[in-house]
Amino acid sequence: MTDHNYRNNRTDWNNRTVLVTGAEGFIGSTLVDMLVERGAKVRAMVHYKPYAEKGYLARYLSDPHSPVEMIAGDVRDAGRVMDAVAGCDTVFHLAALIGIPYSYDSPGAYVQTNVVGTENIAEACRRHSVRRLLHTSTSEVYGTALTAPISETHPLQPQSPYSASKIGADMMALSHWHAFELPVTVVRPFNTYGPRQSARAVIPTILSQLHAGATEIRLGSLTPTRDFTYVTDTAAGFLALADCDRALGECVNLGTGREISIGDLATALIAASGRDAKVVVDPARLRPSGSEVERLLSDNARAREWAGWQPEVSLEAGLKRTSQWVAENIALFATDRYQV
Numbered sequence: 001m002t003d004h005n006y007r008n009n010r011t012d013w014n015n016r017t018v019l020v021t022g023a024e025g026f027i028g029s030t031l032v033d034m035l036v037e038r039g040a041k042v043r044a045m046v047h048y049k050p051y052a053e054k055g056y057l058a059r060y061l062s063d064p065h066s067p068v069e070m071i072a073g074d075v076r077d078a079g080r081v082m083d084a085v086a087g088c089d090t091v092f093h094l095a096a097l098i099g100i101p102y103s104y105d106s107p108g109a110y111v112q113t114n115v116v117g118t119e120n121i122a123e124a125c126r127r128h129s130v131r132r133l134l135h136t137s138t139s140e141v142y143g144t145a146l147t148a149p150i151s152e153t154h155p156l157q158p159q160s161p162y163s164a165s166k167i168g169a170d171m172m173a174l175s176h177w178h179a180f181e182l183p184v185t186v187v188r189p190f191n192t193y194g195p196r197q198s199a200r201a202v203i204p205t206i207l208s209q210l211h212a213g214a215t216e217i218r219l220g221s222l223t224p225t226r227d228f229t230y231v232t233d234t235a236a237g238f239l240a241l242a243d244c245d246r247a248l249g250e251c252v253n254l255g256t257g258r259e260i261s262i263g264d265l266a267t268a269l270i271a272a273s274g275r276d277a278k279v280v281v282d283p284a285r286l287r288p289s290g291s292e293v294e295r296l297l298s299d300n301a302r303a304r305e306w307a308g309w310q311p312e313v314s315l316e317a318g319l320k321r322t323s324q325w326v327a328e329n330i331a332l333f334a335t336d337r338y339q340v
Helices: 026-037 055-061 078-085 100-105 107-127 161-180 202-211 231-241 262-273 301-307 315-328
Strands: 017-021 041-046 068-072 090-093 132-136 184-189 191-193 216-219 228-230 251-254 278-281
Touching (some): 017 026, 026 055, 026 231, 041 055, 055 068, 090 107, 100 107, 100 161, 107 132, 132 161, 202 216, 202 262, 202 315, 228 231, 231 301, 262 278
Parallel strands (some): 017 041, 017 090, 041 068, 132 184, 191 228, 216 278
16 A cells, blocks of 8 residues: 555656657646646547647647647557557556447447557556556446445446446456556546536536536436546646556546435536526437436545555535536537537
């Protein structure tokens, strides 16, 4: 067991070269910011776009002495991945296809990006002898809780093509630990939320509707429960586990240990936004009956005991911060249609 807390972990990030895949994403860009604050030299691998969208890492592009190097690429491209990993101390692999509804339409794309992409990352890390690979999983791999809270030994249940692809990716990463002694940890966040999250997820879906003036909030099923973790807590968990030898070859949950139903969450968000609205079930937003995950509640004992991590932002405080961010950035959201 480590004897430090995650805010002061032993890893000195100063001048270390670190690769973050999926770096323009919601969690990825937050992690990049944290690493920069701690003095790391960050390679931010982002998906190539032939248009002038700069995203959440834009401020680093105008600085000639920026600590962030942008690398356009795709984790499905083994050669590009090999080049990106070369010379890195630590690799945080967050790149993935993540939308559950779209996985019903295009499961093959999820296999290619999530499973094959993870194999490319793991092989590059092995070839270049990185100090640590942090591979990003998801609580969706557990499916509906058979026992709660959910520990890392809970059975894996592929209730959607997305979760199946992430189970495959996790196993691919862990196989490199067993077969090649690659120093890898599988980080399993529960439902992360906060500023920068797209309307694909439930909290910004609700808040964007509210701040656009909707009086009816359209949602899928209201009964499932989720364990929501604020994004800076999740990113801090990655940093803590990057220094945790006990977590090598293991899966580690990052969650709060508190659950809330989607219906109660909507009520809390209406209050946090200061708006007045009622909730309406939208059939277009319902998952297939056998695919709905009814309950997710984290057992975070490994993260607490092994890495000294614990969440610091309460759900109430996090929802208020997120509501304010959505209100200030409402133009980013297409509130007139369902985003998958």
